[in-house]
Each structure stands twice: as C-alpha cells, then as structure tokens.
Amino acid sequence: LKGSFSIPLTFTADFTPSPSLVVYTIFPSGGVTADSIRFDVALCFKNQVKVGFPAKEAHLGSTMQFQLQAAPGSLCAVQAVDGNMFLARPESELTSEMIYGLFPAAYQHGYPAQVEEHSDHCVQPQSTSPLLRGKPQNSFQPDIFNLFRTLPMSRLLFALPLAPVLGCLSLARFTSPTLEPLYFLSGGPSTEGQRIPKDQPQFTTHGRLRHYFPETWIWNMFSVGSNGSRNVPVAVPAAATNWKVKTFCLTGRGFGLAPTMSLRTVQPFFVDVTLPYSIKRGETFVLKATVFNYLQQCIQIHVALAKSSDFQVELCRTCRDKECLCAEESKTFLWNVTAVQLGTMNITVRTEVLDSTSRCGNRKPLPATMRRRHVLVKHLLVQPEGVLVEKTYSSLLCPRGGNAAEEPVSLQVPDKVVKGSARASISISGDLMGVALQNLDHLVQMPHGCGEQNMVLFTPIVYMLQYLEKTRQLTPEIKERATGFLRNGKYHGPTLLFCLPLWYQAQLLYRHRDGSYSVFGQQDGEGNTWLTAFVVKSFGQARKYIYVDDKNIQDALRWLEQNQLPSGCFAPKGSLFHSSLKSGVDDEISLGAYVAAALLELGQPLKGKLMQTTLRCLQQAVHNITNTYTEAVLAYAFALAGDYETTQELLYKLEEQAIKSGGQIHWSPKPSSLDSTDVWPDTQSVDTELTAYVLLAYLSKPRVHAGDMTTAAGIVAWLTQQQNAYGGFASTQDTVVALQALAKYAAKTFSTSGPVLVRVKSQRGFEKAFEVTRQKRLLVQQAALTEVSGQFLVEAHGSSCIFAQTVLRYHEPAPWAAVTFTLRVNTELTNCSQANARVLTIRILASYIGSRVTSNMVIVEVSLLSGFILAPGSRMLVRTLESEKRYAMTSFSHSLLISFHLHKLNDESQTFILQLEQVIPMKNLKPAIIKVYDYYQPGRLQIPSYAGVGS
Known part of the structure; x- marks a missing residue:
C-alpha cells in the first residue's frame, strides 16, 4: 500500500480535550492495518463567554x-x-x-466490556491438574486490537475480528469456594495518558x-x-x-x-492611625494619623479628629489640619489625647480631599468622583488603675413541688475601689455544666506553660463530651465541633462550643523518650509518675473522640509498670510542684491510689497483674491512713475497683471529718472556722480537689443509695460556690477533678423536665427575667446588673434545676495579701534621645518567705506600661545559682502581659531582667504592676508596681 493524501481537520469544542485521528484500511483478504495520532487541543467550550x-x-x-x-x-x-x-x-x-x-x-477513553479480548493469563481452578490444563488457543500473531481499544470508537470495535480464545474460565461468574482467592481487574477504565x-x-x-x-x-x-x-x-x-x-x-x-x-x-488616599493596645484612665498618648496619597498628582487634604466625651485633646497652636500631598507622598498629623472615661474609647478621624488647590501650586482640581471623604473609626481600651479583683457567687436552684427556689445575693463593693471600675453581671444556665462548656479554653485564669497546666485545657473537654453523650445532648453538630477542636484547635461557630487548641499535640512536647511525662519535658532529668498517670488516663478516654497514637499510651503504661515497687505501689519519680499535696502524693500510698484510679479510668482489667498488685498494696494500708486527702483518693480508687466494703469504710471515716454548714458539705486538710460571714469564697485549691474526690467516690460506688445522693447534693452545693466566672476553679488539679465530679453528678441527676422562669430582683427596683427551656438548656444567658451594690434575690419557678452565677468585678489600688513572697523592682531608662527608641530595663528580685522551705511552682506576671512592648530580640535573663535546678518559661497571654513560671523559690533572692521598648509617646504614665504568686494557692501573692523613669 503506497501513496499519500491530505486530510483537512477543523477542531471545535466537541474534540476537546485530546482527540485522536486513526487511519486504517481493510484488505480484501480481511486483514486490517492502522495507525493513529493524538492531538493536544485547547480546553475550550461551545459557549464563548x-x-x-x-x-x-x-x-x-x-x-x-x-x-x-x-x-x-x-x-x-x-x-x-x-x-x-x-x-x-x-x-x-x-x-x-x-x-x-x-x-x-470514559468520556475520553474506554470501550464496552463486551469487546474485551480474553487474556492468556487466565486463573484456573486450583483443583485442576496442570497436566489437564489445555493451552490457550489464542493467536500470537500481531493484531491492532490494542490500538483501537484505547480510542473512543466502541461501535467500530464491535465490527473488528477478535482472535478466538479457548480454555479459559469466566472469572466474573466463577464463585466456587474451593478456589484460591480470585484477583479481579479494576472495573474503571485506565486514566493513563489523560491531560x-x-x-x-x-x-x-x-x-x-x-x-x-x-x-x-x-x-x-x-x-x-x-x-x-x-x-x-x-x-x-x-x-x-x-x-x-x-x-x-x-x-x-x-x-x-x-x-x-x-x-x-x-483609593485616592489612605489613612492609618497608630494607637497603643490599651491605656489607663488619665494617661495622655500621642495619636498619629498618617495620610498616604496614591494618586499621580497633588491633592489638598483636611484631617480632623472628631470630638468625644471619652477623651480630651490638647490645643496645638502650631499644628495644621490642612496639607498638600503630592504623588506618592505621606504626611502625619498629631494630637495629644487624654483618656477620661473607662471602657472602649471611640476615635474617629475624618479625612477629606478639598476642591481648593491654592496650597498645591494651583494644580488642576480633581474630578468630583475622586474628591472623596474618608472616615476611620478606631477603638482603644481604657482600663482602670490598680489591680483587678473578681468575685463569684454560684448556686444551684431546684424548685420542688410547685414551690419556687430562691437564693439571696449580697453585692458589696469595698470603700477603696477605683472610681467607676465596679461592674456586676448575672448568668443563668439550665445545665450545671453550661458555664464551663462555654469557657473550656480559659477555665483557669492563669498562664499555661508546662506539662500539667496544658492538661487543664485538654482533659475537661473529654469529661464534657462524656457528659453530653450520657445525657443524649451530644448532637452530631456539637460532636463534630468538639472533636474538631480536639484535633486541630480551630472553630468559628456559635457561642455554645468547645474550645480547645492543639493540646494533644502540645502535650507530646513534655514526653520523654521512655514514654513518661514531666512538667517541663526534656528539661527535667526524668519523668513524673503522677503526671504520667494523669496523661495516660486522659489520652485513653479521649481515644473515643479523636485519634490518639496507641504507642503513646502503651509506652506510658510500660514506664509505670517498670516503676512499680515490690509492694505494688509506685515510686514517686520526678518533682511534684504542689507542696500542699506532697505529704500525700509523694507518699507511696497516695501516689498508688492516684495511679490506681487513673488506670481504672483508662480501662485496665481488674484481674490483670498490674491492677492486682496495686490494689493489694493499697488494701494493706487502708487501716493505717490518717491523711484526709489520701483517704479521699483511696475511696475513689476502691469505688472504681468495685470494692464496696472498703469504699464504705473510707467514706465513714471521711464523713466524721466533713465540714457542714447551711446544707453544704466539704473537706479540708486544715479545717477552718465556720464563723466567717464572707459569702464570697476564698478557698484553697486543695480543699476543692479533696472535696471533689469524695464526691467521685460517692458517685462511683457499685451501689449508690438515696442517702449517697443527698450527701452528694450537699457537696455539689459547696463545689459550685467555689467556681470562678468561667466555670473553672482556682488552679489546675482542682479544676480537672471538680469538673469531672460535677459532670458525673450532672449526668446522674439529669432530667428533661419542663421550662423554668428565673427572676432577678433588687430592693431598689432592678428586675430581669430569664426563660430556660429544653432547647436553651446549654445556653448561658447573661445580663449586666445596673446596681453594683445592694441586695438581690434570684427566684426560680418551674420543675427543673438552674445554675445561677453572680460575678462582681472591680479594681482597687493594692489588695491586701498574706506576706509569702518578697519582690523588689528596679527600673532604668536608656536611649532617651529623639533618634532612638526609649528602652526600659526592669530588674525583678524575688524570694519566698513562707512557712515552708521552698514554695510551690511560682508565676511572675509583668504588666506592661502603656505604650511599651517587649523589646525586639530581648530575652528574659535569669540570674541564679547553677547548682540549683530551676526553670524559667515565658508565655505571652497578650501584648499587655508577660508571664513566666519558676520551678520553685526559697529564701534566696532570684533576679530576672526584662527590657521594654516604648513605641507610643506617653505622658502622665500610670504605674504598672508585677505579681508573684503561688500557682496552686493564688491567694498567696505579692503585688508591687513600677513606673517608667522620667515618664
């Protein structure tokens, strides 16, 4: 076959994306020869848009x-x-x-299944003898079938002669169970060669x-x-x-x-306003408004600062509010602004392009469409002087038998309060866990920067998921949001949400190579027994909701087992920072009880060797325990283990030590007088944790009686009064254990009764009503109290319980505190010239003078002066003896506060050096405070102040 010819082709959208041209001829003898070529055509469409x-x-x-x-x-x-x-x-x-x-x-490639040529690699029945297998009779002569079947030409393929095939089984219909597993070809067409x-x-x-x-x-x-x-x-x-x-x-x-x-x-021009993050009332700052001209010609602008009762502006006789800006030029306008009102200051800067060109060399005026006015509104937080004090009063109201439940609340503001700083609010929720559910990302109002504190952001959300699941309130939508936060910490939804950043991944930073965990991770020489047990039980319970690598759990369990003593209890490895519990948790029995409870929560089998030896050690020591905290943890561990008799024995002993007042029940290692008239709680965190363990023991017994629930109600009444405004408690462990106990109680007492009407009244005429329905059960309804001081009454009418919380906030110059720490502050201002930024060096000398040899973990918080930031490249310098094991970790809550953790303090002064840089010129600068306090007992603190030299 010889010769050549041309074929004119016109490609349209019908041929997109990869058309093929095939040329073939059929000989009189029946033979076929062919060739093809594929074109690359632009991806176009019939409708030209x-x-x-x-x-x-x-x-x-x-x-x-x-x-x-x-x-x-x-x-x-x-x-x-x-x-x-x-x-x-x-x-x-x-x-x-x-x-x-x-x-x-298949839109571009493929062919009907009926034209598939049988392969000579057929799968034969395994039972067939190789001697009996017939050789496939397909021809090995070259054919063009493979060429055609890659083209979308199914109709032509039906007409092509195919080589005959004999001796193969039809795999699609062969289902004999006696054969080896069959291997099926993919049902989808090949995508090879697609563009x-x-x-x-x-x-x-x-x-x-x-x-x-x-x-x-x-x-x-x-x-x-x-x-x-x-x-x-x-x-x-x-x-x-x-x-x-x-x-x-x-x-x-x-x-x-x-x-x-x-x-x-x-836009013809752009306005940028420079403000500090916040200022204090009475301070003066320089407000800068910079205008940029983006046009390729000169314009005359007028810039004005709108008047407001929020601030005062100093008169400036030399300042001009009209300027000429040429192409790509900028100019800055300044005002000295003094804050006079607390709250949010609204700053409005108006900029306008003027018609007049007299100041711009009589240039041609701009078109009317470009003579625009620009209004920029900025907000600035104006804070009170002094230190924020926050007090919370919470109560659980349960109307019964058609009678209303009521609770009187007395708000009293001290005489030395900073003027205008006092404010109060009330929150109502139809669920005991509502407030905590709304604030899971900031339950504890403290910095987070170590392995234990990180867990207070992880573990409570697991307890909340368990609670919502048990009460059938965990809708798919809520679960998706909650587990999304457990996985990646991102959420942008309604108020009712779970807030948790990447705490699971963050906790792995405190993991040692041997699988254990410690407060400062690899900085510590070894893992911590107590924290490892805490982490492993939390990870184990979180597995139901997020992915947790099982290796992290198994490695931790293996480490705990390796550190089990011959007695069955556990060696107290690593440092424990909570000194109030060292008399218990550092003791083998208390630590063993905690680890046993953690392992049982994890789901370890009771008959396993690890649990059997642990419980045997605890059982031998039960009758010799005199420490209240240890008794509470033991009672909870034996309750989880199903040992009713031992649990009851411990609870009888605890009941004798209970502190009862006004229907409330709690425990304390050091019982205090009941004659206090202060309705605002100021309880040590160890009291809360201890009481929560007793509540867990009552609720975890194999048989819970009506009397147990009555006692539990009294405990819950006391626990809820210790909650802060965010649903948490004073510190980390009391928050974790108390929320676990409250969630367990809320699940056992859950009811879907009818709506509740809540009325809040005052003696001076204030009145506010809230309606709590089943649909709004988890919603936290809040209202500001227009009367800061006075007597209020909260009434609940209906058939369900509601949770009411009143919060009073105010600032005072320097709140009284027990002298536990000494803190001296020295400041030095450098680079005072106009060309260089002003740098303030702060030297902090801290020591512990309490009743113990060393303190618990200590937090030092440095509030920044208005207009200052941490100097770029500056690091905190810690001067201490190298022979002592100390740690310093810096975390930034926001641009107003620098905080760092200390392993401990003793009576020897430790020095810290910070450098701050002034970025906004200020006048009448108010002092800023520095706080040093015990992380586990925040009431033990020292609060001096400092100011910028020459400010």
Missing part, C-alpha cells in the same frame, strides 16, 4: 459597568473574590482543567456549604438577552485589593467559561 470592565483599576465606592458577552439566552454565574483567597488555596480556583476533570475518564493533572480538585457532595463570604464582592447570577450581551452596573467595594472575576454560563448551546480577569480597586 467574555467579561470585562472599562478599566483595569477602579476607585473605592465608585460605580462601574460589568460587561458580559455569551451565547444568546445564557444564564451566567459571576464570582468576584479577593485574589488573596487563592494564594493559600489555589486548588479552589475555577479553571478549564477543573471542569474537564469532573467528567469520568488532566493528577492533583486536580475532587468534588464531593457531603461538604458543608458556606453561606457567608466576607472576601466576596460579586456572587450573583445574570441572564443574557437575545443579543448575547449585557452591561451590569456594580458598586466597587470599600476595600483596596485585587479582585479575581470568574464567570461561567449555561444555555442550550452548551457550557462556557470566561477567562479569568482581574480588577484592582484603589
């Missing part, structure tokens, strides 16, 4: 015509989105490749639709008339950015996608 704007740039607030061309009668979807969105997620951009990637591969990229976006139908697009300008649909074009007027948004416009259209003629186009929105 074009969009555009009259110009590539537009001024903010102006109106433009969006020009749209498509096939007549098309319905077009237009999306104009901030181009920055696609920087982090380029795969979400609509492209031709994405559209063609949505079609199945669609491998990393193309995958579209799914189970994703959640977004209904709020803050980065979106246009998100609409427009129809095109019979002439195939339309102009749509659109208002340019007030955001300077680069907008990407995507448009696709549908009509009877087909689909069309317009090329991406961009529009840059600009």
Whole structure:
C-alpha cells in the first residue's frame, strides 16, 4: 500500500480535550492495518463567554459597568473574590482543567466490556491438574486490537475480528469456594495518558456549604438577552485589593467559561492611625494619623479628629489640619489625647480631599468622583488603675413541688475601689455544666506553660463530651465541633462550643523518650509518675473522640509498670510542684491510689497483674491512713475497683471529718472556722480537689443509695460556690477533678423536665427575667446588673434545676495579701534621645518567705506600661545559682502581659531582667504592676508596681 493524501481537520469544542485521528484500511483478504495520532487541543467550550470592565483599576465606592458577552439566552454565574483567597488555596480556583476533570475518564477513553479480548493469563481452578490444563488457543500473531481499544470508537470495535480464545474460565461468574482467592481487574477504565493533572480538585457532595463570604464582592447570577450581551452596573467595594472575576454560563448551546480577569480597586488616599493596645484612665498618648496619597498628582487634604466625651485633646497652636500631598507622598498629623472615661474609647478621624488647590501650586482640581471623604473609626481600651479583683457567687436552684427556689445575693463593693471600675453581671444556665462548656479554653485564669497546666485545657473537654453523650445532648453538630477542636484547635461557630487548641499535640512536647511525662519535658532529668498517670488516663478516654497514637499510651503504661515497687505501689519519680499535696502524693500510698484510679479510668482489667498488685498494696494500708486527702483518693480508687466494703469504710471515716454548714458539705486538710460571714469564697485549691474526690467516690460506688445522693447534693452545693466566672476553679488539679465530679453528678441527676422562669430582683427596683427551656438548656444567658451594690434575690419557678452565677468585678489600688513572697523592682531608662527608641530595663528580685522551705511552682506576671512592648530580640535573663535546678518559661497571654513560671523559690533572692521598648509617646504614665504568686494557692501573692523613669 503506497501513496499519500491530505486530510483537512477543523477542531471545535466537541474534540476537546485530546482527540485522536486513526487511519486504517481493510484488505480484501480481511486483514486490517492502522495507525493513529493524538492531538493536544485547547480546553475550550461551545459557549464563548467574555467579561470585562472599562478599566483595569477602579476607585473605592465608585460605580462601574460589568460587561458580559455569551451565547444568546445564557444564564451566567459571576464570582468576584479577593485574589488573596487563592494564594493559600489555589486548588479552589475555577479553571478549564477543573471542569474537564469532573467528567469520568470514559468520556475520553474506554470501550464496552463486551469487546474485551480474553487474556492468556487466565486463573484456573486450583483443583485442576496442570497436566489437564489445555493451552490457550489464542493467536500470537500481531493484531491492532490494542490500538483501537484505547480510542473512543466502541461501535467500530464491535465490527473488528477478535482472535478466538479457548480454555479459559469466566472469572466474573466463577464463585466456587474451593478456589484460591480470585484477583479481579479494576472495573474503571485506565486514566493513563489523560491531560488532566493528577492533583486536580475532587468534588464531593457531603461538604458543608458556606453561606457567608466576607472576601466576596460579586456572587450573583445574570441572564443574557437575545443579543448575547449585557452591561451590569456594580458598586466597587470599600476595600483596596485585587479582585479575581470568574464567570461561567449555561444555555442550550452548551457550557462556557470566561477567562479569568482581574480588577484592582484603589483609593485616592489612605489613612492609618497608630494607637497603643490599651491605656489607663488619665494617661495622655500621642495619636498619629498618617495620610498616604496614591494618586499621580497633588491633592489638598483636611484631617480632623472628631470630638468625644471619652477623651480630651490638647490645643496645638502650631499644628495644621490642612496639607498638600503630592504623588506618592505621606504626611502625619498629631494630637495629644487624654483618656477620661473607662471602657472602649471611640476615635474617629475624618479625612477629606478639598476642591481648593491654592496650597498645591494651583494644580488642576480633581474630578468630583475622586474628591472623596474618608472616615476611620478606631477603638482603644481604657482600663482602670490598680489591680483587678473578681468575685463569684454560684448556686444551684431546684424548685420542688410547685414551690419556687430562691437564693439571696449580697453585692458589696469595698470603700477603696477605683472610681467607676465596679461592674456586676448575672448568668443563668439550665445545665450545671453550661458555664464551663462555654469557657473550656480559659477555665483557669492563669498562664499555661508546662506539662500539667496544658492538661487543664485538654482533659475537661473529654469529661464534657462524656457528659453530653450520657445525657443524649451530644448532637452530631456539637460532636463534630468538639472533636474538631480536639484535633486541630480551630472553630468559628456559635457561642455554645468547645474550645480547645492543639493540646494533644502540645502535650507530646513534655514526653520523654521512655514514654513518661514531666512538667517541663526534656528539661527535667526524668519523668513524673503522677503526671504520667494523669496523661495516660486522659489520652485513653479521649481515644473515643479523636485519634490518639496507641504507642503513646502503651509506652506510658510500660514506664509505670517498670516503676512499680515490690509492694505494688509506685515510686514517686520526678518533682511534684504542689507542696500542699506532697505529704500525700509523694507518699507511696497516695501516689498508688492516684495511679490506681487513673488506670481504672483508662480501662485496665481488674484481674490483670498490674491492677492486682496495686490494689493489694493499697488494701494493706487502708487501716493505717490518717491523711484526709489520701483517704479521699483511696475511696475513689476502691469505688472504681468495685470494692464496696472498703469504699464504705473510707467514706465513714471521711464523713466524721466533713465540714457542714447551711446544707453544704466539704473537706479540708486544715479545717477552718465556720464563723466567717464572707459569702464570697476564698478557698484553697486543695480543699476543692479533696472535696471533689469524695464526691467521685460517692458517685462511683457499685451501689449508690438515696442517702449517697443527698450527701452528694450537699457537696455539689459547696463545689459550685467555689467556681470562678468561667466555670473553672482556682488552679489546675482542682479544676480537672471538680469538673469531672460535677459532670458525673450532672449526668446522674439529669432530667428533661419542663421550662423554668428565673427572676432577678433588687430592693431598689432592678428586675430581669430569664426563660430556660429544653432547647436553651446549654445556653448561658447573661445580663449586666445596673446596681453594683445592694441586695438581690434570684427566684426560680418551674420543675427543673438552674445554675445561677453572680460575678462582681472591680479594681482597687493594692489588695491586701498574706506576706509569702518578697519582690523588689528596679527600673532604668536608656536611649532617651529623639533618634532612638526609649528602652526600659526592669530588674525583678524575688524570694519566698513562707512557712515552708521552698514554695510551690511560682508565676511572675509583668504588666506592661502603656505604650511599651517587649523589646525586639530581648530575652528574659535569669540570674541564679547553677547548682540549683530551676526553670524559667515565658508565655505571652497578650501584648499587655508577660508571664513566666519558676520551678520553685526559697529564701534566696532570684533576679530576672526584662527590657521594654516604648513605641507610643506617653505622658502622665500610670504605674504598672508585677505579681508573684503561688500557682496552686493564688491567694498567696505579692503585688508591687513600677513606673517608667522620667515618664
């Protein structure tokens, strides 16, 4: 066969994306010869869509015509989105490749299954003898079947002669159980050779639709008339950015996608205001407003600061409020502003381009569309002087038998309160755990920076999930949000939420190579027995909701088992920072009881060797225990183990030591007088933790009687009064154990009774009503009390219990505190010249002068002076004896506070050096405070103040 000829080809959208040309001839003898070639064709569509704007740039607030061309009668979807969105997620951009990637591969390649040529590699029945297998009779002569079957030409393939095949079984129908497992070919056609990229976006139908697009300008649909074009007027948004416009259209003629186009929105000028993060009342700061001219010509601007009762402005006779700005020039306007009101200060700066050009060399005036006015509103927090004091009064009200439950609340503000700083609020929740559920990311109002403190952000959320699951309040939506926080710490939803950052991953930073955990991780020489048990039980219970690597659990268990003493209890490895518990937890029995309870919560089998030896050690020591804390933890451990008799014996002993008053029950290692008239709790955290363990013991017994629940109600009444305004308690362990106990009690007493009407009244006429229904059970309803001081009455009418919490906040110059620490502060100001930033060096000398040899873990908090930040590149310098084992860790709660942890303090002074840099000029600078306090007993603190020299 010789010769050549030309074939004219015209490619249209029908041939997209990879057309193939096959040329074949059939000989009279029946033979076939063929060849093919594949072309790369642009990914186009039948419906040719074009969009555009009259110009590539537009001024903010102006109106433009969006020009749209498509096939007549098309319905077009237009999306104009901030181009920055696609920087982090380029795969979400609509492209031709994405559209063609949505079609199945058979759209471009494939063939009907009926034309598949039988393979000579057939699977034979295993029972068939190799001697009896017939050789496949297919021909080995070259054929062009493989060439044709890769082309979308199914009709032609049915006409092609196929080589005969004999002796093979049909795998699709062979189901004999006597054969070895059969290997099936993939049912999908091959995607080899496709031009669609491998990393193309995958579209799914189970994703959640977004209904709020803050980065979106246009998100609409427009129809095109019979002439195939339309102009749509659109208002340019007030955001300077680069907008990407995507448009696709549908009509009877087909689909069309317009090329991406961009529009840059600009403004003639831009105003930037420089403010400090916050200031104190009476301080004066320099407000800077800088105006930038983005035009290529000069403009005259007028800048004014709006008057407000929130602040006072010093008169400046030499200052000008009108200036000429030429192309790409900027100028700064200054005001000295003094804060006079507490709260949020609203600062409004108005900037306007003037018609007059007298100050700009009589240049040509701007067009009217560009003579714009710009109003910028900024907010500045104005805080009171002194130290914040926060007091909380909580109560659980349960109306019975049609009678209302009521609770009187007395609010009293001290005489030395900072004027105007006092404020009060009341919160009502239909669920005992409601407040804690709302504040799981900040239950404890303290810095977090070590292995134990990190767990207070992880473990409570597990208890809350368990509680909601037991009470059937864990909806799929809530569970998804909660476990999402356990996994990645991200959530942007309603108020009722679980708040937890990456605490699981963060906790692994405190893991040792041997599987144990310690407070400061690898900085410690060895793992901590108590903390390792705490972590392993928390990880074990979290496995139900998030992925936890089982190796982390098994390694920790192995480490604990290796440190088990011959007696069955555990060696107290590592340092324990809570000195009030050292008499118990450092003791083998107390530590053994804690580890036993942790292992039982983890689900370790009772008959296993580890649990049997541990419980045997504890059982031998039960009758010789005199420490209240140890008795409480033992009672809880034996309750979990199902040992009713031993649990009851310990609870009888604890009942004799109970402190009962006004229907409330609690325990304390050192019982205090009951004659105190202060209704605001000031309890040591060890009392809360001890009492919570007793409550857990009562609720975990194999048989819980009505009398046990009565006692539990008295304990809960006392525990709830110790809660802070965020649902937590004073420190870490009391918060973790108390929330676990309260969640267990709330689950046992859960009821879906009817609605409750709550009324809050005062003697001077204040009244507020709250309605708590089943649908709003977990919602925390809050209202501010207009009367800060006075007598209030909270009444609950209905058939369900409600949780009421009153919070009083105020500032006072220097609250009284027991002298436990000494703290001396020296400051030195350097670089006072105009050219250099002012740097303030702070030297802090701290020591412990309490009744013990050393303190618990200590927190030092340094509040920054207004207008100052931590100097860039500055590190805290810790001067101490190298022979002593001490640690310092710095964490930043926000730009106002620097805090760091100390392993411990003794009577020898330890020096810390910080450097602060002034970024905002200030006058009348108020002193800032430095706090040093016991992490586990925050009431033991020292609060001196410091000020900038020459401020």
